[in-house]
Amino acid sequence: MRYLSDLIDGLAFTELQGSADVEITSIAFDSRQVIPGSMFVAVKGTQVDGHDYIGQAIKKGAIAVICEDLPAHTAAEVDFLMVADSAKALSLVAANFYGNPSAQLKLVGVTGTNGKTTIATLLYQLFRDLGYKAGLLSTVENQINGQVIPSTHTTPDPIELNRLLEEMVTQGCDYCFMEVSSHAVAQHRVANLHFSGGVFTNLTHDHLDYHKTFDSYLKAKKAFFDGLPKSAFALTNSDDKNGNIMLQNSQAHRKTYGLKSMADYKARILENQFGGLLLHIDNEEVWFKMVGTFNAYNLLAVYATAMLLEQDKAKTLTSLSKLTGAEGRFEYIVAPNKVIGIVDYAHTPDAVQNVLSTIHDIRKGNEKVITVIGCGGDRDKTKRPIMARVASEWSDKVILTSDNPRSEDPAQIIKDMIEGVDPAFKRHTVSIVDRREAIKTACMLANPGDIILVAGKGHEKYQESHGVKSHFDDMEELEEQFKLLV
Ligand SMILES: CC(=O)N[C@H]1[C@@H](OP(=O)(O)OP(=O)(O)OC[C@H]2O[C@@H](n3ccc(=O)[nH]c3=O)[C@H](O)[C@@H]2O)O[C@H](CO)[C@@H](O)[C@@H]1O[C@H](C)C(=O)N[C@@H](C)C(=O)N[C@H](CCC(=O)O)C(=O)O
Ligand SMILES: Nc1ncnc2c1ncn2[C@@H]1O[C@H](COP(=O)(O)OP(=O)(O)OP(=O)(O)O)[C@@H](O)[C@H]1O
């Protein structure tokens, strides 16, 4: 049983109506999740204001409410606490409710536009291989010691997050590796967690629908490092132009990694092919199964993190050389007639550019590159024309298609994409709204040796349109079509 007084330990509140000596059964920020004896935290959201649901929460049995503005009518039997920022308060009471599990783990957060899932997953796989019990919180899935728990967000909400961390502690985990999205930092989902380290990947264009400007997107990421304690390490990519800015105001122990500039942890690419990467890393030559320059950065970040967590160098490199990373990231198959299919989660301009330049670097001759790509609905519209431009410039043929249109008209999303395609490249760009048909057409157009990139959905197993998620799997589609390519 938790008492209200325990949950609000450390909370700066301006007013308390009622007694702190009551038992709380659960906490909820959604009135629909309230059960008798709950504490309800009213959060102002992007769609609605949680304060409008205080009445409903009380009807469902809430006995304590945290809010920024007191409602006109308060119930005498309910405790009310006023705070300046309910989202921040939520993360504190959630951590207190679950006994501050992050302090009992070595928790490492990974942030940046691209590479978070790859790095967090590699770290999780590496530490399990090194013999530790570990947890993972990622876009693809959450895991505790091999047990898979489906994930709905890149970074869970504070209640789910602390509940999962508590479960990791119960199961004896030593480490947890998690992705920290910019939405999570802005919404204080990770406030009040005790991090042992933070890793920065890179910062390029994404999520401007939510953050509005690149500068506020940058500040959201930077706030994560500003909040790290002195005892933590902060590891940044010194080749990224914002890499050093990220750590500017961090009191954590600062370290850098890079392929080009001066850095504490350095690597050089010796070979980059479909079979993998040969890296000169910290004075050793090692083959890895991961493909592409961007994965050289990811591998180096993982290696540096392992060193900062005081792991053995030889064991780390041996284990890392066997790993293949997260599902749907540069995964490839070869058809009987030698057409190559690649499924990749590239859904930002930079990621599309990286994955296509990698394909160009590693292809053997003049094989054609056919790209199937769409852009998400209800997401940053300004990235649409840029992604289409990059795809058209770096491919011999592009098929623009749908990728989770959500509430939007898929044909309109494709029109927004076409705006970015240079007239010179329009000849080799076609639009096919139905993603299954688009993939099928790419397979029909491909000759032996050609490379088909299906970008944007990676591990996703659905296509979301008008609130309905229907089963869809890019790799499954390619496999079906490839059977016919003999
Ligand atoms: C834009 C965004 O991030 N929205 C998140 C946010 O919701 P919101 O602020 O829009 O909430 P709202 O619907 O306005 O509601 C406000 C409050 O009223 C409450 N409410 C609402 C209705 C009701 O009947 N009763 C009630 O109490 C809600 O529970 C909420 O507390 O807070 C919710 C609870 O934590 C999240 O589920 C929701 O994620 C939505 C579903 C989402 O799509 N988020 C994506 C964009 C996201 O977070 N992505 C990032 C990473 C992307 C990446 O880089 O990969 C992620 O970490 O996953
Ligand atoms: N270090 C990197 N730099 C640039 N691009 C990368 C890097 N790592 C991966 N990518 C590209 O970005 C895509 C997404 O990678 P990943 O899922 O690891 O990123 P993420 O940061 O977790 O993305 P999300 O914000 O959606 O959770 C990959 O499929 C690949 O195309």
Ligand SMILES: N[C@H](CCC[C@H](N)C(=O)O)C(=O)O
């Ligand atoms: N985490 C990202 C993933 C985008 C993946 C793409 N398939 C889409 O649906 O837009 C987002 O929610 O914006």
Ligand SMILES: [Mg+2]
């Ligand atoms: Mg991710």
